[in-house]
Amino acid sequence: MNERLFQMTMGLGIMVLAAQQVQAQTPNCAPRPDVLQRLAETYGETRRGIGMARQGAVMEIFASDETGTWTITVTLPNGLTCLVAAGEAYETLAEALPPNT
Secondary structure (H helix, E strand, C coil): CHHHHHHHHHHHHHHHHHHHHHHHHCCCEEEHHHHHHHHHHHHCCEEEEEEECHHHCEEEEEECCCCCCEEEEEECCCCEEEEEEEECCCCCCCCCCCCCC
């Protein structure tokens, strides 16, 4: 009886740890519409750039001229959008980059 109770307790503990690990892997991710709404309403950010990443992921840059905030996101093929980086003092530049030497 005690051995069976111990096994059940250990199994439950392992399940809880596994669930926490999955949640910890995507703490800054949410469905795309939710992320876009939050960036627009909270920070006034709009999309400024887009690019394709590996395995069908889409990288986007959002920024606000009014607040100066910026956010880089990656949207996975399943529609989950993750925040990769964010910051302040965003500026739009119209100058060309120097050629690579």
